[in-house]
Amino acid sequence: MTAIMIYTNITTVKDFYILGFPGLLPQYYGPVSALLLLTFLAIVFGNGFILVFxxxxxCLHKPTYLIFCHLALTDIAFGFVTLPKIIxxxxWNDMVASFGACFTQMYFVHALGAIHSLIxxxxxxxxxxxxxxxLRYPVLLTNKIVSIVxxxxxxxxxxxMGVVVCHALxxxxxxxxxxxxxxxxxxxIVRLACRKDKYIEDVAFGFAMFSLLFPLSFIVCSYFAIIISVLKLSSSEGRYRTLTxxxxxxxxxSLYYIPRCFVYLAYFLGFKFPNADIRITVILLYSLLPAAVNPLIYCFxxxxxxxxxxxxLKSTKIGIQRSPTKY
Structure with missing residues (x-):
């Protein structure tokens, strides 16, 4: 299916058209929208459950679980920012997004992604x-310190991210x-501009690499240090318990960074996806799959x-069994 091309002869675009998957046939619109809706519900209710729980x-009011709550909050916000429009x-074949709405969505998409990385x-x-x-944990990481950070x-x-959006505007x-x-x-969005601005491109690329590589480098180093500390433990049971x-x-x-690093590396090496649909699918998978799966990881x-x-669950089951049966 050939992508729709809509042109204007004015210097300021009033509306953008969200094409979605360029090669998707109309008979698959229903199943795709249903899948996206299920993903949206999984993100909202799953992460909402974590926040409420x-x-x-x-007993869960601890720094670790407070961090989980901030991560769940970014996932919910990202779901609300991205999925309703494409659904x-x-x-309803509603492709139109106003100029302001599109830039607002862009702002929150990149801001929430960067916040997720920092969390x-x-x-x-x-x-x-x-x-x-x-021994230093109770002093270095308290609920107050984690909340402030x-x-x-x-x-x-x-x-x-406001700086990046203002530059693009x-x-x-x-x-x-x-x-x-x-x-x-x-x-x-920037690809649709009448002219290119190298300064904007460099600033945006610098922010993107900082948001991705700075947290990732520290995360990798910290987990290497953790593995080394665990290997020094004499008890195999202690090593297992610590790693868990x-x-x-x-x-x-891993769910967040590995696909992103693959896409950035592929882009840097000049690798191109066979078609736009595959590229968009990969981006959606690494953007939405972690948000939908994270609550299951928290729980299990x-x-x-x-x-x-x-x-x-056990107390509920026992309560049901003990309740008298009425005829």
Whole structure:
């Protein structure tokens, strides 16, 4: 299917058109929108459950679970920012996004991605201190300290991404106003500009690499230090128990960074995907899959949450069995 091309002969584009998957046939619009809706519900309800559960259980009011809550909050926000529009595009053929709405979406997409990366950084710091210098943990990481650091990450990132968006707004937009993507992102929008600005490109690329590589480099170093500390333990049971405490963080971090690093490396090496649909699918997978899967990792891989859930389920089952049967 040939991509729709819509052109304007004015220097300022008033609306953008979200194309989604360029090669998707109309008979698949329904299944794709249903899949995206299920993904949206999984993200919202799964991460919402984590927020409510941690808030409800006072024994989980610890730095580790506070970090989980910030991560869940970024996942929910990202789902709300990206998915409703593309669902509407395939459900009601609503492709139009106003100029302001598209730039607003771009702003939150990149800001939330950067915040997510920084939250993973503080998560790695949490495990590093807990395993490598456990006696200093109660002093170095308290609920107050974690809250201040996470809030600062949100504030500084929103301000920093505002600079990138303001720079992109200075470009003139004309000719094609079709975005071959499922949501408005910086690369898709800037490509539609009438002229290129190397300064904007360099600043945006620098921010993107900082948001990705700075946290990633520290995360890799911290987990190497954790592995070395664990290998020094004399007891095999102690090594296993210690490693299981950071398994959820390692899985969550891997889901977020490995696909992104692959895409950035492929782009750097000049590798091109066979078609736009594959490229868009890969981007959606590494953007949305971790957000949908993270709540399952919290529940099944985190010892405290898993034990509390098992106790609640057992008590509920016993309560049902003991309740009198009425005829």
């Amino acid at each position: 941690v808030a409800w259980q006072r 509407a595009r395939y459900w 993973l950084l503080i998560m790695a710091i949490d495990r590093f201190i807990a395993i490598c210098i456990p 996470c809030v600062m990450f949100w504030i500084v990132t929103f301000f920093r 200075t470009l003139p937009y004309c000719n094609s106003n079709v975005i071959a993507q499922c949501y408005c992102d910086r690369i898709s 405490t950071c398994t959820p963080q390692i899985v969550i971090t 891989k985190t010892k405290d949450i898993k034990e509390i859930l098992i106790k609640k």
